Amino acid sequence: MKESVVIIGGGIAGLEAASQLLALGLSPVIVEKSDHLGGHVAEWYRLFPDLSPAQDLVTHLVSSTSGARIYLETEISRINALKDGYSATLNNGDVLFCKAVLVCTGFHLFDAAKKEEYGYGIYNSVITNRDLEHWFGGLEDARIPDNPRAVGFVHCVGSRDVKAGNTQCSKVCCMTAIKQAIEMKEKFPEAEVYCFYMDLRLFGKKYEDFYISAQRDYGIHFIRGRVSEVSEDIDGRLLVKAEDTLSGKPLKVRLDLLVLMAGMVCSPQTGRIASMVRAEVDDDGFLRSRDNIYSIVESGRKGIFFAGACTGTKTIPETVAEARAAALSAFRYIKEKA
Amino acid sequence: MRERIPSGFDPFVLPFLIGIGFVLLYCLLAAMRVLWQCPREDRRRFFLSLITPTTALRNLWDIFANCLIHVKLWKRNKLLGFMHSSIAFGWFMIILLGHLEVFLFVPHRLNLFYYPIFFNYFVAETDTSLRGAFLFFLMDFFLLLILIGIALAIIKRVRSRLFGMRRTTRLSFLDTVGLYSLWLIFPLRLLAESFTASISGGSFLVKPLNWLLEAVLGSQFLLNPANNLPTWWAYSIVLGIFMVVLPFTRYMHIPTEMMLIPMRNAGLRIRHARRGYALLEVYSCPGCGVCIDACPMSVKKANIKDCTVYLNRQIRRGNERRIEEISDKCLLCGKCTEVCQVGVEGPALRIFQRARRQYAVNPDYAAVNVAPPESAGKVLYFGGCMTALTPSIGRSMESVLGKLGIDYTWMDRDGGICCGRPMLQAGRFPQAAEMVRKNTELIKASGADTLLLSCPICYKMFRDHYKLPGIRVVHHTQYFEELRRSGVLKLSKSDLCYAYHDPCELGRGCGVYEEPRTLLGSAAYIVEAEKNRGESICCGGSLGSLSLGFQQREAMTRRALENLTVAGPDAIATACPLCRSTFARYSSIPVRDIAEVVDLSL
Numbered sequence: 001m002k003e004s005v006v007i008i009g010g011g012i013a014g015l016e017a018a019s020q021l022l023a024l025g026l027s028p029v030i031v032e033k034s035d036h037l038g039g040h041v042a043e044w045y046r047l048f049p050d051l052s053p054a055q056d057l058v059t060h061l062v063s064s065t066s067g068a069r070i071y072l073e074t075e076i077s078r079i080n081a082l083k084d085g086y087s088a089t090l091n092n093g094d095v096l097f098c099k100a101v102l103v104c105t106g107f108h109l110f111d112a113a114k115k116e117e118y119g120y121g122i123y124n125s126v127i128t129n130r131d132l133e134h135w136f137g138g139l140e141d142a143r144i145p146d147n148p149r150a151v152g153f154v155h156c157v158g159s160r161d162v163k164a165g166n167t168q169c170s171k172v173c174c175m176t177a178i179k180q181a182i183e184m185k186e187k188f189p190e191a192e193v194y195c196f197y198m199d200l201r202l203f204g205k206k207y208e209d210f211y212i213s214a215q216r217d218y219g220i221h222f223i224r225g226r227v228s229e230v231s232e233d234i235d236g237r238l239l240v241k242a243e244d245t246l247s248g249k250p251l252k253v254r255l256d257l258l259v260l261m262a263g264m265v266c267s268p269q270t271g272r273i274a275s276m277v278r279a280e281v282d283d284d285g286f287l288r289s290r291d292n293i294y295s296i297v298e299s300g301r302k303g304i305f306f307a308g309a310c311t312g313t314k315t316i317p318e319t320v321a322e323a324r325a326a327a328l329s330a331f332r333y334i335k336e337k338a
Numbered sequence: 339m340r341e342r343i344p345s346g347f348d349p350f351v352l353p354f355l356i357g358i359g360f361v362l363l364y365c366l367l368a369a370m371r372v373l374w375q376c377p378r379e380d381r382r383r384f385f386l387s388l389i390t391p392t393t394a395l396r397n398l399w400d401i402f403a404n405c406l407i408h409v410k411l412w413k414r415n416k417l418l419g420f421m422h423s424s425i426a427f428g429w430f431m432i433i434l435l436g437h438l439e440v441f442l443f444v445p446h447r448l449n450l451f452y453y454p455i456f457f458n459y460f461v462a463e464t465d466t467s468l469r470g471a472f473l474f475f476l477m478d479f480f481l482l483l484i485l486i487g488i489a490l491a492i493i494k495r496v497r498s499r500l501f502g503m504r505r506t507t508r509l510s511f512l513d514t515v516g517l518y519s520l521w522l523i524f525p526l527r528l529l530a531e532s533f534t535a536s537i538s539g540g541s542f543l544v545k546p547l548n549w550l551l552e553a554v555l556g557s558q559f560l561l562n563p564a565n566n567l568p569t570w571w572a573y574s575i576v577l578g579i580f581m582v583v584l585p586f587t588r589y590m591h592i593p594t595e596m597m598l599i600p601m602r603n604a605g606l607r608i609r610h611a612r613r614g615y616a617l618l619e620v621y622s623c624p625g626c627g628v629c630i631d632a633c634p635m636s637v638k639k640a641n642i643k644d645c646t647v648y649l650n651r652q653i654r655r656g657n658e659r660r661i662e663e664i665s666d667k668c669l670l671c672g673k674c675t676e677v678c679q680v681g682v683e684g685p686a687l688r689i690f691q692r693a694r695r696q697y698a699v700n701p702d703y704a705a706v707n708v709a710p711p712e713s714a715g716k717v718l719y720f721g722g723c724m725t726a727l728t729p730s731i732g733r734s735m736e737s738v739l740g741k742l743g744i745d746y747t748w749m750d751r752d753g754g755i756c757c758g759r760p761m762l763q764a765g766r767f768p769q770a771a772e773m774v775r776k777n778t779e780l781i782k783a784s785g786a787d788t789l790l791l792s793c794p795i796c797y798k799m800f801r802d803h804y805k806l807p808g809i810r811v812v813h814h815t816q817y818f819e820e821l822r823r824s825g826v827l828k829l830s831k832s833d834l835c836y837a838y839h840d841p842c843e844l845g846r847g848c849g850v851y852e853e854p855r856t857l858l859g860s861a862a863y864i865v866e867a868e869k870n871r872g873e874s875i876c877c878g879g880s881l882g883s884l885s886l887g888f889q890q891r892e893a894m895t896r897r898a899l900e901n902l903t904v905a906g907p908d909a910i911a912t913a914c915p916l917c918r919s920t921f922a923r924y925s926s927i928p929v930r931d932i933a934e935v936v937d938l939s940l
Contacts, residue, residue, distance in 0.1 A: 114922070114923065116727065116728050116729065116730065116919060116922070117726070117727040117728070117729070119729050122729050122730045122733065123729070162887065162888045162889070163888055164923075165888070165892075165923065229726045229727055229729075230729070231726065231729060231732075231751070231752075232729075233752075239752070241753065252753075
């Protein structure tokens with residue numbers, strides 16, 4: 001019988017790891033709590049920097065894991081350490097025996113309502129990056145006006161924010177904001193589009209070009225300064241107050257739509273899983289890797305591996321690369337034991 | 339009674355005389371220094387109050403109730419109250435009765451300081467002194483009372499929880515010397531008196547002990563001065579030690595409080611962190627440590643040494659680094675003052691300490707230009723910065739006022755000037771004054787007759803630090819409650835059960851406890867928090883602290899939430915936008931401002 005690996009979470013990390021483990025001749029089992037595979041990426045419409053459809057990636061990953069056992073709408077209720085592996089009890093009663101566990105629980109999108117001063121859930125035309133992706137994907141959204149004259153994007157909502165309890169950078173929001181700003185500009189060429197940022201972190205391949213194009217080709221306004229508060233005027237338009245820290249002046253802008261770039265925070269399930277496999281949780285709430293340079297996918301506990309955003313904020317390419325690394329590490333671990 | 343020692347003197351009284359001489363001189367000089375440091379008008383006020391009969395009477399009563407009976411401690415914990423009042427009142431009565439004895443039996447010795455203290459050594463009982471029996475009884479009675487108090491004090495050192503205190507102060511070296519000498523004074527007095535009780539008489543306590551000693555040591559042994567004098571020496575030396583160290587220990591609170599009370603009754607307030615009246619508050623601190631348990635910061639052990647009792651100690655020591663640290667850290671919630679039995683104003687001491695700091699850059703708000711509110715509505719609503727950051731509260735205010743058809747103007751809907759309280763709390767008085775001046779101009783120009791606030795921080799500021807003649811300053815809980823009473827505001831009661839959190843600035847700061855409760859009670863059900871009203875626990879979000887970070891505040895917020903939700907409410911209601919957003923960060927149940935609750939029930 002093939003050696004089995006339980007993968008917790010069926011996002012892109014779990015899917016990619018499963019496909020690699022299949023190729024390596026192991027038998028992965030994916031346990032996914034929601035009703036679909038692909039995680040957050042499956043909810044996204046297009047991906048930066050090439051504006052490629054997110055669905056293509058998810059479809060490819062799902063098709064390459066057709067040989068794996070997959071549980072949907074299932075959660076792990078208990079994990080026990082055995083002599084040479086683990087047994088995972090599912091909430092449907094099934095018990096899975098495996099040689100290794102791969103934690104791919106990912107992240108949770110920051111609840112933008114917690115930054116009450118931005119008015120999410122209070123004002124009609126304040127939405128999040130995810131709401132906007134849903135709308136791009138064809139879902140109706142009454143909050144998005146038919147013909148907005150001005151649209152704003154607030155970077156770092158719940159990221160790099162001690163007040164919100166998250167000090168980490170979410171890495172992807174700068175680029176997502178630029179991408180969504182461009183997409184909005186494509187949809188509404190007459191609208192003025194503003195991005196309010198602290199500083200732009202454009203570290204990846206083609207990111208900087210993307211940003212320059214947003215300014216040069218699309219005329220998107222980038223304003224350096226955090227938004228302090230949002231209010232609604234009598235006509236129901238949003239009044240955004242910020243400080244333009246480049247000119248050193250306070251600034252007020254009237255907008256018809258405000259998009260909050262909600263950041264990545266650790267998923268609430270992560271802590272539960274961590275205590276089951278007795279992995280450590282770091283002070284940022286994400287899982288603690290054995291070290292942060294060479295062994296990010298290893299937990300420090302035998303047979304427990306990590307991949308993707310459960311150990312910190314990650315881009316898609318990083319997540320996919322980590323999933324492969326984790327699959328290989330798990331494979332080597334099992335072979336060396338045998 | 340007759341005198342046993344014709345000269346009326348024995349060298350053993352010297353330690354006591356040196357002690358009392360030193361402490362009296364010290365207190366006199368200290369009192370003169372404090373008076374000299376007070377501004378002239380304060381001094382005048384103080385002297386005038388002393389000759390005003392009503393204030394003078396109140397002074398006497400307050401000194402009796404606070405210094406001798408410790409009324410406030412009784413209210414906090416019966417055992418703690420009994421312990422303190424038995425020692426303080428008992429000692430006072432022994433001194434008083436000692437003087438009475440001297441007055442009755444040897445009136446010509448009244449001029450000798452030590453005579454009432456060592457009365458039993460200097461006199462001998464005669465057949466005619468039976469009339470002293472009642473006094474002897476009283477003396478023994480109060481001595482017993484003190485001894486019980488001392489016994490309780492010893493128990494308290496070991497098991498402070500019995501006295502309702504989780505943590506007590508860590509004593510300094512001199513405090514320990516003072517404490518042990520205080521504990522020793524009365525057992526030694528008992529011993530000395532019982533050695534000579536067969537000569538000078540005694541009552542139910544001293545006499546039996548005398549018989550016991552006679553039975554063990556023999557009466558000749560007791561009567562030999564070589565044996566009984568050392569006991570009197572010991573008593574006198576311990577008294578002397580206590581009095582000499584007194585000015586440098588927490589026991590300095592005993593004489594200081596007697597000056598603090600009349601000065602407070604005269605209306606004097608802190609005007610400088612280290613001079614005049616402030617010194618009296620610092621030295622009046624008995625170091626009991628009640629403020630440690632009360633302090634919201636003390637949930638973290640690392641913060642315990644930042645409570646007011648330690649601020650007072652550091653000010654006395656002149657440890658500038660620690661004074662600054664403690665002053666900056668505090669949330670200024672005012673709970674230490676609320677529970678303090680002598681009323682040391684920890685927050686005010688800290689604010690004035692902050693005011694001593696020199697800043698390199700002093701912001702100037704002269705250029706800030708805000709248009710005065712346009713319409714001359716009857717009610718001017720000022721939301722303040724915190725309401726701007728919690729838009730749903732502002733929305734509820736608009737909605738309630740709109741539904742009631744009240745003619746109002748939202749003064750800072752489109753941005754306004756800060757009320758100035760954060761600057762005031764940071765000790766930056768000129769900056770605060772500038773904001774006060776600007777806002778005063780705007781409000782006066784509006785022609786409104788009511789200034790409505792939804793933030794208690796602003797409310798406290800406008801109420802206490804603005805001069806707005808003819809304009810009523812009112813918090814929304816008071817305003818809505820008034821409208822409800824007059825029948826304008828009709829609320830339907832929901833099934834929800836709320837725990838009400840008293841915001842520091844509204845409760846302890848402005849004394850508003852009832853209106854929010856009756857208002858909330860007519861819109862929903864209320865349960866009380868474990869500690870409520872004056873003892874409500876700060877949410878941890880206070881603007882008062884200059885140095886506490888968000889991560890450090892988290893434990894405080896969680897502790898406050900725990901306190902609020904003991905009765906298992908469905909939601910939390912408060913009347914402060916800052917408390918609301920702070921709690922909302924960690925609460926598992928909804929947190930609403932009363933304005934929102936009212937809006938939901940309207």
